[in-house]
Amino acid sequence: MKKDPALQHVQILAVAILAILFMADGMLQGKMPQQIRGFKAGVKAATEEGRKYENLKADIADTRQYLEENKETLAQLFEKFQSNEGSDIEINKIITNITKKVILVNIKTKPKYTTLFIGKEAPEYTVPLVTKKGANLVVGNAIDVAKYEQTLEIRANYFEFLNFLHDLANQDRYFEPISLDLKPDPDVPYGILAKVKLITIGILGYNVSKKRR
Amino acid sequence: MAIKTNKLVQYIDLGTYSIKYGTFQISKETNEVIEEQKFVYKIPNTYSGPDLYMDSLGSYIKDIVPDLNKKLPIKFTCSSLFTPTNISYLSRVDKDQVETRVKDELEKYASQEKIPADGFYNQTRELYVKEMEDKSQIVSANILLNPKYVGIIKKHLYDNQLKFGGIYPALYNVYEQYLSAIEIKPAWKDEAIVFVDFGYMTTKVDLFFQGNHLFNKILHYGTKVFSDELFDFASKAGTTTLSPNDVESILHKIGFSKDTDILAAMELDINNPAPYITNLEETLKSIFSKVNSSINYFVSALARNFTNDNAAFMTIRKGPTHFILSGGLSNAKEFFPKATEAFKGQVHLLDPFNFQSTLEQTNETMTNLELRNQLRENGPFVSIAQSMLLGLDQTKFNLNLIDKVDSENENLIKVLIKLPMSKYRAVLGVILVLVCLRSGWNYYSVSSEHSMYKRKVSSLKAALRNVETDRVELHKLKKEQQLLQLQYETITTFTDGYGHWPSLLKKLIQKLGPNVILRSLKFNTTMPQFKTANYKKWKNSQLEKDSPWLKKEIHFEMKGIALALSDVPTLIDSLKNTGVFKITKQPATKFIPEKEIKTKAKTRGGPEIIKTEAAHYTFIMQGSVIMRNLL
Numbered sequence: 001m002k003k004d005p006a007l008q009h010v011q012i013l014a015v016a017i018l019a020i021l022f023m024a025d026g027m028l029q030g031k032m033p034q035q036i037r038g039f040k041a042g043v044k045a046a047t048e049e050g051r052k053y054e055n056l057k058a059d060i061a062d063t064r065q066y067l068e069e070n071k072e073t074l075a076q077l078f079e080k081f082q083s084n085e086g087s088d089i090e091i092n093k094i095i096t097n098i099t100k101k102v103i104l105v106n107i108k109t110k111p112k113y114t115t116l117f118i119g120k121e122a123p124e125y126t127v128p129l130v131t132k133k134g135a136n137l138v139v140g141n142a143i144d145v146a147k148y149e150q151t152l153e154i155r156a157n158y159f160e161f162l163n164f165l166h167d168l169a170n171q172d173r174y175f176e177p178i179s180l181d182l183k184p185d186p187d188v189p190y191g192i193l194a195k196v197k198l199i200t201i202g203i204l205g206y207n208v209s210k211k212r213r
Numbered sequence: 214m215a216i217k218t219n220k221l222v223q224y225i226d227l228g229t230y231s232i233k234y235g236t237f238q239i240s241k242e243t244n245e246v247i248e249e250q251k252f253v254y255k256i257p258n259t260y261s262g263p264d265l266y267m268d269s270l271g272s273y274i275k276d277i278v279p280d281l282n283k284k285l286p287i288k289f290t291c292s293s294l295f296t297p298t299n300i301s302y303l304s305r306v307d308k309d310q311v312e313t314r315v316k317d318e319l320e321k322y323a324s325q326e327k328i329p330a331d332g333f334y335n336q337t338r339e340l341y342v343k344e345m346e347d348k349s350q351i352v353s354a355n356i357l358l359n360p361k362y363v364g365i366i367k368k369h370l371y372d373n374q375l376k377f378g379g380i381y382p383a384l385y386n387v388y389e390q391y392l393s394a395i396e397i398k399p400a401w402k403d404e405a406i407v408f409v410d411f412g413y414m415t416t417k418v419d420l421f422f423q424g425n426h427l428f429n430k431i432l433h434y435g436t437k438v439f440s441d442e443l444f445d446f447a448s449k450a451g452t453t454t455l456s457p458n459d460v461e462s463i464l465h466k467i468g469f470s471k472d473t474d475i476l477a478a479m480e481l482d483i484n485n486p487a488p489y490i491t492n493l494e495e496t497l498k499s500i501f502s503k504v505n506s507s508i509n510y511f512v513s514a515l516a517r518n519f520t521n522d523n524a525a526f527m528t529i530r531k532g533p534t535h536f537i538l539s540g541g542l543s544n545a546k547e548f549f550p551k552a553t554e555a556f557k558g559q560v561h562l563l564d565p566f567n568f569q570s571t572l573e574q575t576n577e578t579m580t581n582l583e584l585r586n587q588l589r590e591n592g593p594f595v596s597i598a599q600s601m602l603l604g605l606d607q608t609k610f611n612l613n614l615i616d617k618v619d620s621e622n623e624n625l626i627k628v629l630i631k632l633p634m635s636k637y638r639a640v641l642g643v644i645l646v647l648v649c650l651r652s653g654w655n656y657y658s659v660s661s662e663h664s665m666y667k668r669k670v671s672s673l674k675a676a677l678r679n680v681e682t683d684r685v686e687l688h689k690l691k692k693e694q695q696l697l698q699l700q701y702e703t704i705t706t707f708t709d710g711y712g713h714w715p716s717l718l719k720k721l722i723q724k725l726g727p728n729v730i731l732r733s734l735k736f737n738t739t740m741p742q743f744k745t746a747n748y749k750k751w752k753n754s755q756l757e758k759d760s761p762w763l764k765k766e767i768h769f770e771m772k773g774i775a776l777a778l779s780d781v782p783t784l785i786d787s788l789k790n791t792g793v794f795k796i797t798k799q800p801a802t803k804f805i806p807e808k809e810i811k812t813k814a815k816t817r818g819g820p821e822i823i824k825t826e827a828a829h830y831t832f833i834m835q836g837s838v839i840m841r842n843l844l
Contacts, residue, residue: 021648022648057683118761127687134680165715177736181734182735
């Protein structure tokens with residue numbers, strides 16, 4: 001039986017339409033999972049950011065706890081290493097006090113000077129970024145240390161000198177003899193002529209100079 | 214004429230006695246209507262009004278469906294019983310009132326026919342207009358079509374997968390034929406031409422003059438009267454089995470020849486047919502008489518007002534010159550002589566498929582029996598042939614009473630629906646449904662996943678709202694912590710190796726012994742330092758030798774006297790054994806021999822004092838102190 005050409009045409013057309021439908025659908029659906037993948041990546045990134053944020057919050061809690069536990073304890077220690085406007089006077093006062101029992105022949109005070117100290121155990125710290133954008137927040141590890149030096153010339157007998165050294169180690173401030181030059185005093189039994197250079201330090205805080213390194 | 218030729222058109226002529234249908238075209242060569250196929254379906258029921266007819270239309274269409282072409286839309290030409298037509302003669306109407314009056318006329322006839330006046334399909338058409346100063350003389354046609362009938366026709370067509378092509382009223386059809394006639398015979402234009410169609414229930418009379426359709430009359434008196442009379446005669450004779458078909462046979466074979474022998478040979482159940490045969494001619498005369506009366510009424514009473522001038526009126530007054538007769542009755546035996554007697558003009562019997570030769574007919578040519586047989590064959594399709602002229606003229610599509618008709622070119626969906634190969638259709642359908650379902654499901658699942666992720670992202674983003682504030686907070690806390698740690702580290706670095714100096718001195722003195730005298734003791738401490746210059750190098754190398762952090766170192770130097778040479782190594786050993794002192798340089802010793810030291814007397818003239826210094830050794834010792842070992 002001869003086929004109706006119109007019918008054949010319609011059948012081919014129908015098949016072509018179905019094929020186009022398939023292809024169009026495939027194209028659309030092929031694109032949709034890509035969008036979903038994009039969203040999944042977005043969720044993954046946001047989740048990662050969330051995790052970072054949780055870590056940040058944990059860091060805050062840990063740091064707070066550390067400060068709560070150590071701040072007070074360390075404060076007692078740090079009192080011995082203060083540097084402020086009254087430190088010079090305080091140091092002179094202490095020295096005057098501990099040299100009462102010896103003969104202070106001469107005293108020289110070097111003006112306060114500052115040195116830089118960079119912590120070896122506490123490296124520089126940068127607050128981690130949580131999202132892609134954020135301020136660059138850096139915590140440096142360089143601090144300024146103030147130094148006070150006094151050179152004393154003392155005449156004392158051996159035992160008085162030992163007492164002087166003993167007193168030196170038991171003050172509210174930290175004193176350390178960095179130079180001791182002892183000679184016998186021929187005029188006094190057990191006499192000693194001593195030249196003592198003392199140093200005391202005070203911590204000023206973070207280094208403010210931009211050229212610290 | 215903008216008539217499409219050689220294009221097949223499918224028509225159905227809904228008549229009260231028979232339904233004529235088929236596919237036709239107008240030949241390009243002859244300009245005549247020719248049939249591809251044509252059929253006549255005799256209505257099985259006796260006509261009892263249009264409503265009952267329409268009720269039965271479904272079964273009629275079902276009977277003729279096998280003969281119909283489903284691809285071609287079917288155009289209808291209906292009996293005037295379904296499309297009632299009336300002519301209004303409006304004389305001396307104010308020009309601004311014309312529209313209102315025409316509308317009023319339509320409403321009047323609609324009311325008479327009990328058809329809604331504002332029906333979608335009603336039409337009025339001005340057939341003739343004569344302007345006289347501020348007045349108008351108008352002949353207008355009012356064509357009514359009951360919307361209910363249109364609905365019925367469409368329903369039955371669509372139920373049988375057929376297409377609807379519109380309805381052409383008989384009034385317009387005959388006018389088209391007239392136009393065709395005056396095109397063939399231009400001289401006829403200035404003559405009054407009459408078309409008479411003898412239908413089963415009605416007889417239609419149309420008069421044309423100078424290209425205008427001036428008169429139309431539908432006489433509710435048709436060939437059914439012959440049946441009724443035969444039935445009356447038959448009833449009187451005591452039989453009731455005679456049918457309209459019998460009447461048709463009688464008219465064809467006997468007609469008005471009064472030949473009773475033939476009737477006897479037909480063996481109809483009628484005892485005494487002679488009076489009936491005699492009466493046939495009388496009946497015909499009465500029909501002719503009614504036709505003539507109608508024409509005369511127009512010619513005498515109306516023509517004056519609806520002709521252009523006196524000359525035209527006088528021409529009409531003389532009466533029509535040509536009568537073109539059609540209908541089943543026209544091929545009855547001896548009809549033509551009777552018609553010629555009854556009508557004053559030239560009588561033509563309309564052969565719809567040979568219209569040009571119809572116009573050429575003369576009294577002489579009409580004796581041909583073959584012509585009568587041809588008329589018998591073609592006669593029923595007069596309305597269809599007339600309508601063909603209208604249906605194929607693109608400029609006159611608006612004369613179709615129905616605006617919306619089906620297209621001959623089918624749209625894809627319809628074709629798909631009609632696909633005969635149902636297995637392919639089913640497979641395609643299933644594939645389409647599957648594609649739709651698959652797409653739908655995928656879109657649903659992907660979109661729900663999409664919205665879930667969207668919600669998740671937005672909640673996560675909301676949770677991150679205070680990130681920067683917290684980072685600043687952490688920065689502040691870390692600074693505080695770092696400062697504490699740096700302070701602590703600095704202090705531990707500086708205080709590393711801090712010793713109790715009194716203990717150190719005591720320990721040293723104890724180790725000297727009786728044979729060693731100290732002349733000088735020096736301690737020098739190198740404080741812990743941070744060498745900035747080294748820092749960069751160390752950062753890269755991380756080697757201890759490059760370390761910028763320098764540790765505390767305490768160095769000592771002692772000068773003294775030892776009585777014996779061995780006292781110095783003994784001292785070294787004892788100092789080393791403390792673990793505090795580390796001798797870094799071999800001591801330098803020097804022997805000093807015994808010598809006398811003279812000094813002047815303290816008083817003038819006193820004796821000189823002489824002291825003897827025993828022989829001894831001087832030494833210089835250098836080293837470092839490890840303070841942490843002191844404890």
